[in-house]
Amino acid sequence: MRRRSLLIAVPAGMVTLAxxxxxxxxxxxxxxxxxxxxxxxxxxxxPKIVDxxxxxITAGTEPGQKPTVAKGSGEPSKQLAVKTVVAxxxxxxxENDYVVADYLGQIxxxxxxxxxxxxxxxxxxxxxxQGTIIDGWRYALTGKKTGSRVLFSVPPxxxxxxxxxxxxGIKGDDTLxxxxxxxxxxxxxxxxxxxxxxxxxxxxxxxxxxxDGKAPSIEIPKTGAPKKLVANYVIxxxxxxxxxxxxxxxxxxxVQWGNGKEFDSTYGRGQLTSFSLEQVVKGWSQGLxxxxxxxxxxxxxxxxLGYGDNPPQGSGIxxxxxxxxxxxxxxxx
Numbered sequence: 001m002r003r004r005s006l007l008i009a010v011p012a013g014m015v016t017l018a019x020x021x022x023x024x025x026x027x028x029x030x031x032x033x034x035x036x037x038x039x040x041x042x043x044x045x046x047p048k049i050v051d052x053x054x055x056x057i058t059a060g061t062e063p064g065q066k067p068t069v070a071k072g073s074g075e076p077s078k079q080l081a082v083k084t085v086v087a088x089x090x091x092x093x094x095e096n097d098y099v100v101a102d103y104l105g106q107i108x109x110x111x112x113x114x115x116x117x118x119x120x121x122x123x124x125x126x127x128x129x130q131g132t133i134i135d136g137w138r139y140a141l142t143g144k145k146t147g148s149r150v151l152f153s154v155p156p157x158x159x160x161x162x163x164x165x166x167x168x169g170i171k172g173d174d175t176l177x178x179x180x181x182x183x184x185x186x187x188x189x190x191x192x193x194x195x196x197x198x199x200x201x202x203x204x205x206x207x208x209x210x211x212d213g214k215a216p217s218i219e220i221p222k223t224g225a226p227k228k229l230v231a232n233y234v235i236x237x238x239x240x241x242x243x244x245x246x247x248x249x250x251x252x253x254x255v256q257w258g259n260g261k262e263f264d265s266t267y268g269r270g271q272l273t274s275f276s277l278e279q280v281v282k283g284w285s286q287g288l289x290x291x292x293x294x295x296x297x298x299x300x301x302x303x304x305l306g307y308g309d310n311p312p313q314g315s316g317i318x319x320x321x322x323x324x325x326x327x328x329x330x331x332x333x
Contacts (some may be wrong), residue, residue: 044157046081047139054081054151055108055177061183062086063149064102072108072153076175081153082140083105086178088147093128093185095142100125100184100331108153108175112170123183125249125274125333134159141182150180186249186329188270190211192296192328194237199298205257207234207326208297214324215253215267216296218260225257225322229299231287239330240332244289247276247333250251257300257322263315269286274333281306283323293332301324 054075059068065084093099102123104116117124128138136154144150154176156162162172170176191211199206203223208216216234242248250273253265266273277285283301291297301323303309311317 002314010041027092027302038302044135044194044292047135047158050077050079050081050137051083052081053077054083054153055084057151057179062090063147066116067104067179069104069106069111069151069179071111072175072177076108076153076155078157080136080139080155080158083151084144084148085151086147086149088149088182090146090182091185092333093141093144093146093182094187095138096127096129096187096276098125098127098186098331099141099182100186101141102183102254104179106177107170109175111130112169114170114176114243125331126152127274136176137180140178141180144182146182146184150182151178152180153177165257186272186330188266190251190272190328191331192235192251192294192330194235194292194294194296197233197236199232199234204230204232204300205298205324207296209235209296211235215265218253218255218324218326220255220257220260220324225302226300228287229283229286229289229301229302229305230298232298233291234298234326235296235328237292237295237329238294239293240243242277242293242329242332244277244285244287244292248275248288249274249331249333250331251330254323254325254326256318257324258318261316272330284325284327287325288327288329291329293329295323295329297327298331299323299327 055070055072057067058070060066100123102117104113106113126133129143135158140150140152143166154174159171159176163175164170164172184318191213193211203221206219210216251266253267255262277288283299287299303320303322306323307317309319311319
């Protein structure tokens, strides 16, 4: 069953990664759950952050455990009530970061749980950006550290507004209560992290292993390009394996084999990219399937698994080009 997306917008992959001539269509249908995101951009001014009131967490009190939260008592705050239940010691979350988090959301007045990621055993990965997620999440999580458990209440002004969210059972006057376990955070300076893997085949491109957030080098050998797909670890992470239908959050750089010319890079844009492996060229979807989050992967894509003689207009990719990518899989989404 698919989750009902309450996202304002889903971050998309760049045009130069999108599949061409693919007969797949978007057949997503709403499910019975909701993610903590919004259907319209809030124009409200920033809220005041207050300490409470907030309902108690009565069971599953440790980060990583599915919490049980009591029904709200009395009237909720008209501002954003936030409490750090467990303070983590990791990196600080900044606005516009991508966060990976487990969460539970329920309605203040009834304690009805409208969504949680614990049962799915799949944390949410989402950008804390205006126009992408409800403002309550942006303001409540900015400044928190990874490893933290945060309890907060979101009034309609910084949630779903007076329109609510009918599919999720959220009315226009409902205050929402969230418990969020912040597992990780990523920004434009993030890199793969793991164990370097020897690049022993001198007939394949050599990829830099720097993990300082800067674009790695890609050295193309003076040999003919391989006819088959290559997908090798440069740095092997220890995260979950990516499945064919997953979405991923990545840093990447792409060059052409024939001239070594860069045609696309998240590093140059200073912005991470996320996309479904069902929406990109076959070389990407096949090359990243089975690879672990946290890894850097060399992908060499022959024309028949890339763009062949029909590269995207304005991409700078030549007809029949073999494409070479360094891809940092930051998170599985």
